[in-house]
Each structure stands twice: as C-alpha cells, then as structure tokens.
Amino acid sequence: MIVVGVDPGLTRCGVGVISLEENTTPSRAPKFVRAQVLTTSPRFTHEDRLMQLDDKLCALFGAFRSHEQVVVAIERPFFTKHNPNTAMGTAQVMGLVMVQSRRKSYRVEHFTPSQVKTSVTGNGRAHKQQVVNAVSILLGLNSGILAPPDAFDALAVALTCTNRGVGVVSATSINKLENAETRAQRMWKDAVRGVSNKPVRM
Amino acid sequence: MIVVGVDPGLTRCGVGVISLEENTTPSRAPKFVRAQVLTTSPRFTHEDRLMQLDDKLCALFGAFRSHEQVVVAIERPFFTKHNPNTAMGTAQVMGLVMVQSRRKSYRVEHFTPSQVKTSVTGNGRAHKQQVVNAVSILLGLNSGILAPPDAFDALAVALTCTNRGVGVVSATSINKLENAETRAQRMWKDAVRGVSNKPVRM
Incomplete structure (x- = not known):
C-alpha cells in the first residue's frame, strides 16, 4: 500500500510517498519511497500554473501501478483573512489533488x-526542525538527504495517515477509521482513564 | 465568439453563455445562448463533488465547436474569515474552471x-433583483424565463466581460485589454476630465 502525503501550494507543492506492506501488524515500519516538490513559476498566469501543476500531479499518480492501493493524505492549512491570495491558490491545488485522486479511485484523507x-x-506546535528530525527518525533517513522542507512536511502528512491506522486495515473496514486517533490522542485518553477508573454508563 | 460567465460554487455553480458576432462594431448587442446551474449534492464527499463538477464542466466546454473562440469569465468572490469552508469550495471550483479552460486554450478573465x-x-452595490432586471434588459430576456438567480449572476459576469471590450478585438490584440475599463469607470474618468481640462504631464 502506498500513502502519498501532500503539502499543497501553488509555488511549491510538497509530495512525500511512503509504502506499507499489506496484511502485516500495525507495528510495522513505513518505508520511504520518495519525496519531491512540484513547482510552478510566477512568470506564468495563475491559471496556467494550475494547469502545469495538474499535469505534474497526473504524471505523479500515473507512475503508480494500477493494482496498487493508494491513499492520498492532504494537509489542510488554516486560512485567515491575512493571506487570501495564498489561501486561494493553496485551496485550488488541494482541489486538483482531490479530483486527480478520485479519478484514480484513491481514498483521500485530510489532516x-x-x-x-x-x-x-507529539507536540501540535512543533517547529519545522522538530518535524524534520521526527520524520528522519521515523523513516530512517539521514536528515541531510532531502533538502526541501516542503518534502518533509509532505512525508509528515503521509506518516500521520499511517499513524492514524489507515494503512493497517482492509479496504472494506476503512470507513471505521474516520474517527481513528493519533498516538498522542490515545496517550491522553489512557492518562485520563488512569485518573478515573469508575465504570461509565453508556 | 462565445463568452462563458461563471459564478463558482460547490453546491450551485452558475453558468451563463452569451455570443458575440466577430468583426463587428463595439455597439453590437450580445446574444443569450443559455444559462444553467451545475449542482452537486452534499450527500457525497467533498472530493467526489469536485470530481462531479469537473465532469460537468468538461461536458459544458466539450459542447463548443473546436474552431470557436471562447473566453471564460469567472466571478472572484471576496473571502473572509467568516466563511472559510464555503470559500475553500468556491476557490476549488474556480481552480477547476481555470484548468479546464486552459486545457481548451480558452482565455480566462476574472471579475x-x-x-x-x-x-x-452602474452601481457596485446593486441588489440581486437589480442585476436580474439589468441582465434581462441587456439580453432581451423575459425575466420570468430563467429562474435560478445564480444563472443571472453568471450571465452578468459574461456581460461584464463583453462590456470591458474583450469581445470586440482580435485575439492578437487581446492582451491590450488587461486594463480595459467598464462603462462606469469611463464615465467617472470623463466626468473628472470635464472638471479639470488642464494638460497633464505624463
């Protein structure tokens, strides 16, 4: 199974691909496949840049074998009134990724x-360097190999998808994972259970 | 020449098509071709709705003859922090319209x-009913014919494109129209010129 993490952007769109062997235990380690940054130049019009990115996404998804189970995990940034133009471009790239994914019948996840x-x-406010270090450790990478930070972000998105259990179940039971928890969320719940051991009426 | 006005939206995407005969004077009247609203249902996932809309846009643009000169005019709404989800869907639909347009080599305009x-x-704060009335008069329509307000908005976008002169020039000189003015803008400039007739150093 392939998980494609996407850190969307019009100028730089990070893509991180990892693989998980199917029918194994949840404790197996995801493997690094590749990471890249799809770029477009501001020399072109906004619409032409979107088309160029759409072509690059098409080529990216076209490289996977047709029988491969692929999940596309997209980072959904917060949009504020302070970055309307960037937000619009990012949202449009997300839209293109979603449409291309569904055209190939790939499942789409958002984080x-x-x-x-x-x-x-384990920290929702971690700095970029902490994300780079964590991704490097989790995928067994030398942190000097992949320079573009966007690629690390994208790999982190793909790892988030596997951490939430999407890779460890069959396609038929995948819907149950809508409310899957992260490791940190489970740790919080376990900690709360440790404090209060009273049986709870459901 | 065909002008396709688009009032983008994920649930309801208005499309208004008008035609202009080529090689005629700027005073000629645009003709109504058709107006419709492309819809998607919230029963589907966000990504599947985008794909459905992409298919509908593909069918729409596929209906034009290959030798036809087509300009696509898109309304660009203002995004605020109060409508982030709607804004994201609208921006994504705009992105799909842009990519589909450029795939067919159609020129794209934004208003x-x-x-x-x-x-x-003539009023930037006009109510919807005023827009409906104006579009009906400009296109010689009975205002009772086209019910969906989004379709009238889309026709208004297409008319804006022709009012700004995109339809009255050859494709080779179309780049000069980047700074084309609306009728209201010209009226303001003429009014200012009437007040101050002194020559201006450039």
Whole structure:
C-alpha cells in the first residue's frame, strides 16, 4: 500500500510517498519511497500554473501501478483573512489533488497542520526542525538527504495517515477509521482513564 | 465568439453563455445562448463533488465547436474569515474552471462582484433583483424565463466581460485589454476630465 502525503501550494507543492506492506501488524515500519516538490513559476498566469501543476500531479499518480492501493493524505492549512491570495491558490491545488485522486479511485484523507505535528512529534506546535528530525527518525533517513522542507512536511502528512491506522486495515473496514486517533490522542485518553477508573454508563 | 460567465460554487455553480458576432462594431448587442446551474449534492464527499463538477464542466466546454473562440469569465468572490469552508469550495471550483479552460486554450478573465454589478447596473452595490432586471434588459430576456438567480449572476459576469471590450478585438490584440475599463469607470474618468481640462504631464 502506498500513502502519498501532500503539502499543497501553488509555488511549491510538497509530495512525500511512503509504502506499507499489506496484511502485516500495525507495528510495522513505513518505508520511504520518495519525496519531491512540484513547482510552478510566477512568470506564468495563475491559471496556467494550475494547469502545469495538474499535469505534474497526473504524471505523479500515473507512475503508480494500477493494482496498487493508494491513499492520498492532504494537509489542510488554516486560512485567515491575512493571506487570501495564498489561501486561494493553496485551496485550488488541494482541489486538483482531490479530483486527480478520485479519478484514480484513491481514498483521500485530510489532516490539519496541528494533527500532523502532533502525530509525528507529539507536540501540535512543533517547529519545522522538530518535524524534520521526527520524520528522519521515523523513516530512517539521514536528515541531510532531502533538502526541501516542503518534502518533509509532505512525508509528515503521509506518516500521520499511517499513524492514524489507515494503512493497517482492509479496504472494506476503512470507513471505521474516520474517527481513528493519533498516538498522542490515545496517550491522553489512557492518562485520563488512569485518573478515573469508575465504570461509565453508556 | 462565445463568452462563458461563471459564478463558482460547490453546491450551485452558475453558468451563463452569451455570443458575440466577430468583426463587428463595439455597439453590437450580445446574444443569450443559455444559462444553467451545475449542482452537486452534499450527500457525497467533498472530493467526489469536485470530481462531479469537473465532469460537468468538461461536458459544458466539450459542447463548443473546436474552431470557436471562447473566453471564460469567472466571478472572484471576496473571502473572509467568516466563511472559510464555503470559500475553500468556491476557490476549488474556480481552480477547476481555470484548468479546464486552459486545457481548451480558452482565455480566462476574472471579475469581482463589485465590477460585475457596476458593469451591468452602474452601481457596485446593486441588489440581486437589480442585476436580474439589468441582465434581462441587456439580453432581451423575459425575466420570468430563467429562474435560478445564480444563472443571472453568471450571465452578468459574461456581460461584464463583453462590456470591458474583450469581445470586440482580435485575439492578437487581446492582451491590450488587461486594463480595459467598464462603462462606469469611463464615465467617472470623463466626468473628472470635464472638471479639470488642464494638460497633464505624463
């Protein structure tokens, strides 16, 4: 199974690909496949840049074998009134990724930056360097290999998807994972259970 | 020449098509071709709705003859922090329209709601009913024919595009129209010139 993490952006769109062997235990380690940054130049019009990125996404997804189970995990940034143009471009790139994914019948997952940071570092407000270090450790990478920070972000998104259990179940039971928890969330719940051991009426 | 006005939206995407005969004077009247609203249901996932809309846009653009000169005019709404989800869906639909347009080599134009209202009614803060009335008069329509308000908005966007002169020039000189003015803008400039007739150093 392949998990494609995407850190969307019009100028720089990070893509991180990891693989998980199917039918194994949840404790297996995800393997690094590749990471890259799809770029477009501001020399072109906004619409032409979107088309160029759409072509690059098409080529990216076209490289996977047709029988491969692929999940696409997209980081959903927070949009504020202070970054309307960047937000619009990012949202449009997300839209293109979603449409291309569904055209190939790939499952699509969304994660917030905070969910991604919590999942890989245990801290929802982790700095970029902490994310780079965590991704490097989790994937057994030398942190000097992959320079573009966007690629590390994208790998972190893919790892978040596997941490939340999407890779460890069959396609038929995948819907049950809508409310899957991150490791940090489970730790919080366990901690709360330790404090209060009274039986709870459901 | 065909002008396709688009009022983007994930649930309801208005499309208004008008035609202009080529090689005629700027005073010729645009003709109504058709207006419709492309819809998607919230029963589906966000990504599947985007794909459905992408298919509908593909079918729409596929209906034009290959030799036809087509300009796609898109309304660019203002995004605030109060409508982040709606804004994201709208931005994504805009992105799909842009990519589909450029795949067919159609020129893309963007107009703000205020530009559209000013262009068809002379008032940038006109109400929806004023826009409906103005579009009906400009296209010689009985206002009872086209019920969906989104379709009237989309026709207004297409009319804005023709009002700004995109339809009255050859494709080779179309780049000069980047700074084309609306009728209201010209009226303001003429009014200012009337007040101050002194020569201006450039």
